[in-house]
Amino acid sequence: MARPTIRVLAVDGGGVRGIIPARVLAALEEATGLPTTEMFDLLVGTSIGGIGILSLARPGPEGKPMCTAAELGEFFTERARDIFPDSSLNMPRSLRELEEMVRRPTHSVAVFGFNRDLGNARYSPEGLRDALVDRLGDTMLGAALTDVVVTSYDVRGQRPHIFRSSDVRAGSQEDIPMVEVGLATAAAPTYFPAVAGTSRDGEEAVLVDGGVFASSPAMLAYVEGVRLARSLGTDSDAVEVVSLGTGAAPSRPELTHADFVNKSWFKLAQAVFEAAQVGQSSVNDQMLRTLLGERYWRFDTTLDEGVSMSMDDSHDDNLAALHRLGTALVARRIGDLHRLAAHLGQRSRS
Numbered sequence: 001m002a003r004p005t006i007r008v009l010a011v012d013g014g015g016v017r018g019i020i021p022a023r024v025l026a027a028l029e030e031a032t033g034l035p036t037t038e039m040f041d042l043l044v045g046t047s048i049g050g051i052g053i054l055s056l057a058r059p060g061p062e063g064k065p066m067c068t069a070a071e072l073g074e075f076f077t078e079r080a081r082d083i084f085p086d087s088s089l090n091m092p093r094s095l096r097e098l099e100e101m102v103r104r105p106t107h108s109v110a111v112f113g114f115n116r117d118l119g120n121a122r123y124s125p126e127g128l129r130d131a132l133v134d135r136l137g138d139t140m141l142g143a144a145l146t147d148v149v150v151t152s153y154d155v156r157g158q159r160p161h162i163f164r165s166s167d168v169r170a171g172s173q174e175d176i177p178m179v180e181v182g183l184a185t186a187a188a189p190t191y192f193p194a195v196a197g198t199s200r201d202g203e204e205a206v207l208v209d210g211g212v213f214a215s216s217p218a219m220l221a222y223v224e225g226v227r228l229a230r231s232l233g234t235d236s237d238a239v240e241v242v243s244l245g246t247g248a249a250p251s252r253p254e255l256t257h258a259d260f261v262n263k264s265w266f267k268l269a270q271a272v273f274e275a276a277q278v279g280q281s282s283v284n285d286q287m288l289r290t291l292l293g294e295r296y297w298r299f300d301t302t303l304d305e306g307v308s309m310s311m312d313d314s315h316d317d318n319l320a321a322l323h324r325l326g327t328a329l330v331a332r333r334i335g336d337l338h339r340l341a342a343h344l345g346q347r348s349r350s
Helices: 015-032 048-057 069-083 095-103 126-136 165-170 178-185 218-231 257-261 265-295 316-332 334-349
Strands: 006-011 042-045 147-154 159-164 195-198 204-209 239-244 296-299
Touching: 006 048, 006 218, 015 048, 015 069, 015 239, 015 316, 015 334, 042 048, 042 218, 048 069, 048 126, 048 147, 048 178, 069 126, 069 316, 126 178, 147 165, 147 178, 147 195, 147 218, 159 165, 159 178, 178 195, 178 204, 218 239, 218 265, 239 265, 265 296, 296 334, 316 334
Parallel strands: 006 042, 006 239, 042 147, 239 296
Antiparallel strands: 147 159, 147 204, 195 204
16 A cells, blocks of 8 residues: 655745745645645644644635635735834834834834833734734634644743644644734744743743744754654655745845944844844755755745845835745746646545
């Protein structure tokens, strides 16, 4: 008897840039005629990727998914300004902007490092919570249509905090509303407040964005796939991974050593954080290509000049540019997407 194949989807974090992987998934759903939950045995996501997979795994009428990947992309676009209001004022560029920020403390960055209402967060979590309630309702994690794994990080315990729907069904993890999982995985430090939670050992947990340790969760997705394979009596050779990125910053050939060492501490911190995210994604990609070969697919793009790397740039022109990048990625990789779609559709036809 043929051994089962474990097909795993991994979706990166990246805030509004989640529009890009949603476009790729929409193309796969269109090509296969299947929802994401029927193409994959396991969905793994970080931050906006985590919110995305929860949305796609939420059961709707007659046990079908509540939304399609195309609808998910529309949701990211329509609610971006609610989640990240007034993103142009995150850092003041003039006295007028500074004065405006001071007058509107509940919607903007804590300019001096602390906000009376929001602590050390730039944004109120209410816009994010409202959007999650709209998308996820009161659905519990354990009700996911297929196995989902969503990342967060416990800064109190200094360890990853992983939400697994399979653990809920096995009784080793308490069930929790998908909305609360979404808030935890998206609680990016300085953007949203940390979320209070409970660790596996019953201790208080302080949960922040899973991107702290896995902005690109592809390697974690592979490990989770191996766990699932072993539970089904097969091995790691049965695991296949499809990894979707949210866009990488363009290379900077004009950057010199002097430019880098003379950056202000704030701009240096930004550059190092960007480098850590891109570096993590790159090394995961290299390792998985070596480990899995043809059992690994990666779809990502480079952000054009003028397209913001910021996860919170919710301006209409930036959102439109992200849609164009997602569409261009699909067009550029259409052959690979069709081959992958044919592969993913084989099991449902057999």
